[in-house]
Amino acid sequence: MREFAERYYREVVVRSRKDPRNLRRYLDNEILPALGKKVLREVTAADVQSLVFRKRDNGQEAAAAEMRKLIKRIFDYAVVCGAAQVNPALALPTRFITKARSRTRALAPDEIRNYLHTLYSSNVRRQFKLALHLLLLTLVRKSEMLLAQWKDVDLDTGEWQIPAENSKTGRPHIVYLSKQATDLFRGLRALAGDSAWVLPGRGSLEKPFTHNALNQAMGSISFDIDPFTIHDLRRTGSTLLHEKGFSSDVIEKALNHTIAGVRGIYNRAEYSDQRRKMLQFWGDYIEGLATPQCRFRFARQNHRRSTNDLWSQTSGCAEFVHNRAVPSTLRDKAGIESDRGLRLNNDDHVSYFVASLDISVSFDDLIQ
Numbered sequence: 001m002r003e004f005a006e007r008y009y010r011e012v013v014v015r016s017r018k019d020p021r022n023l024r025r026y027l028d029n030e031i032l033p034a035l036g037k038k039v040l041r042e043v044t045a046a047d048v049q050s051l052v053f054r055k056r057d058n059g060q061e062a063a064a065a066e067m068r069k070l071i072k073r074i075f076d077y078a079v080v081c082g083a084a085q086v087n088p089a090l091a092l093p094t095r096f097i098t099k100a101r102s103r104t105r106a107l108a109p110d111e112i113r114n115y116l117h118t119l120y121s122s123n124v125r126r127q128f129k130l131a132l133h134l135l136l137l138t139l140v141r142k143s144e145m146l147l148a149q150w151k152d153v154d155l156d157t158g159e160w161q162i163p164a165e166n167s168k169t170g171r172p173h174i175v176y177l178s179k180q181a182t183d184l185f186r187g188l189r190a191l192a193g194d195s196a197w198v199l200p201g202r203g204s205l206e207k208p209f210t211h212n213a214l215n216q217a218m219g220s221i222s223f224d225i226d227p228f229t230i231h232d233l234r235r236t237g238s239t240l241l242h243e244k245g246f247s248s249d250v251i252e253k254a255l256n257h258t259i260a261g262v263r264g265i266y267n268r269a270e271y272s273d274q275r276r277k278m279l280q281f282w283g284d285y286i287e288g289l290a291t292p293q294c295r296f297r298f299a300r301q302n303h304r305r306s307t308n309d310l311w312s313q314t315s316g317c318a319e320f321v322h323n324r325a326v327p328s329t330l331r332d333k334a335g336i337e338s339d340r341g342l343r344l345n346n347d348d349h350v351s352y353f354v355a356s357l358d359i360s361v362s363f364d365d366l367i368q
Contacts, residue, residue, distance in 0.1 A: 001043055001074075002036035004083055008074045018170045022143075022211065026067050030055065035071075040084055043075075045091035052097060059219055061098035063212055068092055105232045106239040111225045112136070113289045118223050127191055127199055127209075128217040130184045135214075135230060137181040137283055139237040139255055141168060142215075142230050146208050148198040150189070155182055158276075162256070173256045176276040178283025237282060244281070250274045 005027060013020045034051045035043055048071055055064035072089035079087060107115060115136075119129055131145055138145075144162050152161040160175040167173050177185065188198055195205035202209070218230060234255060241251050250271045 001038050001040045002032055004040050004078055005032060005036070005074055008077045012073070012077060019168060022066070023070055025211065026063075026070055030067055031071060040078060043088050045088040048088050049092050052092060056097050059216070060212060062215070065094055065098045068094065068097060103235075105226075105228050105235065107225070107228060107232065107236040109240070109289055111228075112236070112286065114225050115223060116286075116290045118221060122221045124217045124220060127188060128214060130187050130191075131199055131214060132218065132230070134181060134184050134188075136233045136237070137178060137184070137286060138175050138279070139234050139282075140175055141234070141256070143168075143211065144173075144256075146199055146211060146214065149196050150192070150198060151196065153185060153198065155185055155189075158182055160185075167256060169256055169258055174270075174272070175254075176272070176279050178280045180283035180287050181279075240285075241278065241282060244285075246278050246281075247271075247274065250278055254278065 009020070009024070009027065013023055017023070030051065035047060038047070048068070052064045052068045052071075055067060068089055072087060075084055075087035075089055078084035116133065119132055122129070134140075135142065135145055138160070140162070144166055147166045148160065148162075152163065154160075155177075158177040158179075158181075160177055162173040162175060164170055164172050185198070192198060192200055193205060197205070197208045199209050199213075201207045201213075214230060238251055238255060242248065249269070253269075253271050254275045
């Protein structure tokens with residue numbers, strides 16, 4: 001099967017898709033390791049079912065459905081080319097893999113508040129919390145977030161350049177960062193260490209997280225609202241910004257959509273100033289929805305303020321991150337002998353709720 005799958009990829013996928021990377025990953029990581037050595041005509045419906053159901057039962061229904069679709073298309077082409085007589089994927093209807101998801105889901109303001117509160121109260125990795133918050137603030141696609149590199153992010157100008165190869169439209173795109181988004185990027189910068197990637201993977205600083213990492217993180221959190229997907233965050237932003245009176249063209253450009261029809265052919269405006277102002281409005285709006293317990297400002301180095309100042313600045317919640325070890329200097333200053341006032345996340349990050357400590361601390365004490 002491997003030989004014909006590669007032929008299908010060359011002759012069909014590469015010619016017809018702007019970005020075939022996801023399909024390439026499914027072939028290399030899932031389909032070919034399982035079925036590649038089999039004779040094409042000997043691949044059975046049971047083979048396809050075993051592969052796809054294993055993915056489904058691992059909680060990745062959408063990915064399982066995509067794998068089934070790719071296998072079906074390979075065999076459709078094989079039948080046309082005379083390399084196979086039957087298509088084994090036809091015996092596995094999509095309805096047995098995943099339920100059709102609504103494309104109209106948008107979170108209401110109260111649901112956004114619940115989303116942020118639950119997200120920051122969860123035990124997922126700190127990187128994922130910041131990334132899932134950033135997806136809501138920037139309205140970018142999940143793949144654009146996962147493939148982001150620091151060379152493309154300018155925190156001084158508040159601009160994130162998405163290169164053409166990472167853009168679904170195949171064209172470069174600029175994301176204008178609100179103050180809130182910039183703060184979150186600073187948080188990710190501290191966690192990324194020396195990696196070139198904004199979201200370096202768990203096993204290596206040389207590679208980003210896999211394409212389904214954020215989906216798995218989302219799936220591990222129990223949100224007390226109707227089901228939604230990461231992509232629904234983009235629809236949420238579009239819906240609420242339209243309701244606030246912003247221009248459709250500005251919103252579509254911020255979402256990196258191609259404007260359809262004759263209007264799209266003649267309208268080449270980038271709306272840079274309007275997009276910058278709109279996304280700052282959106283950042284302020286989302287920040288206003290957050291509960292005091294989950295408002296977040298990442299600590300900056302080399303500033304010394306009392307805990308009362310910190311508490312006032314962040315409206316009730318100053319949360320700081322330190323990796324793995326609790327600094328002894330902070331424990332000594334606070335007189336802490338137990339873990340009271342400290343929270344240890346499952347990825348060994350300690351969050352300090354400094355406002356509960358009646359001490360004056362340097363940010364260096366918190367992130368040393």
